[in-house]
Amino acid sequence: MAGSSGRRGRITRSADFDRVYRSGRSHATKLFVLHAFPRGDEEVARLGLSVSRKVGGAVERNKVKRLLKEAFTAKLHEIKPGTDIVVVARTGASEFCDREALEGVAKELDELLTQAGALPQRDKSDEGGNDA
Numbered sequence: 001m002a003g004s005s006g007r008r009g010r011i012t013r014s015a016d017f018d019r020v021y022r023s024g025r026s027h028a029t030k031l032f033v034l035h036a037f038p039r040g041d042e043e044v045a046r047l048g049l050s051v052s053r054k055v056g057g058a059v060e061r062n063k064v065k066r067l068l069k070e071a072f073t074a075k076l077h078e079i080k081p082g083t084d085i086v087v088v089a090r091t092g093a094s095e096f097c098d099r100e101a102l103e104g105v106a107k108e109l110d111e112l113l114t115q116a117g118a119l120p121q122r123d124k125s126d127e128g129g130n131d132a
Contacts, residue, residue, distance in 0.1 A: 009076070011048030011084055020048065020086045027115040031096050032068075033088040034112035038080070045079040045118070047072045048086040051093070060094035067097050071106040075113060083118050 011017060024037030049068055051061045068087055079085070087109070097105060113119045 009044050009046050009073075011046045011086060016046075016084065017048055017050075017086060020084045024084070024086070025116060027112050029108055029112060031090050031093045032108055032112060033090065034109075034116055035086040035088070036113075036116035036118050037084045039082045039084055041082045043082055045076060045081060045083040045085060048084070049089075050086060051089040054091045055089050056094040061089075064089050064093050064097050067102055067105040068109065070102055071109045074106060075110065075119070078120065079113060079118050080120075085113070085116075085118065087112075 011020070020035045020037040024035040026033055026035045028034070047069065049065050051064050053061070055061050055064055068089070072085070072087075096108075100107075110119070
């Protein structure tokens with residue numbers, strides 16, 4: 001199969017980023033902005049990341065990117081196929097990642113993916129489970 005490299009699930013070309021920014025829909029929290037664009041095919045969802053120097057130095061930016069990639073990979077089986085997702089980290093994301101680690105990033109990403117309609121709708125009665 002052509003193009004079956006490990007980077008298949010990543011958005012790397014500038015034109016792909018531009019398409020997601022221009023034609024996709026955006027949803028934001030205080031720390032992240034998620035842009036989602038349905039490509040219309042059945043290929044696996046792809047992730048693009050934008051973490052500027054406003055977030056911090058290289059070490060901080062790489063940490064934010066690593067946690068976002070891990071959180072995205074954990075959700076990949078739930079994300080609608082054919083969806084391009086670009087996540088932009090805002091100032092404060094590095095401190096949040098230090099404080100909340102993967103669990104916090106995963107929760108933020110889950111919220112944004114749900115807002116964007118990239119995840120199947122969940123029944124509210126399914127949430128919270130047996131926390132009695």
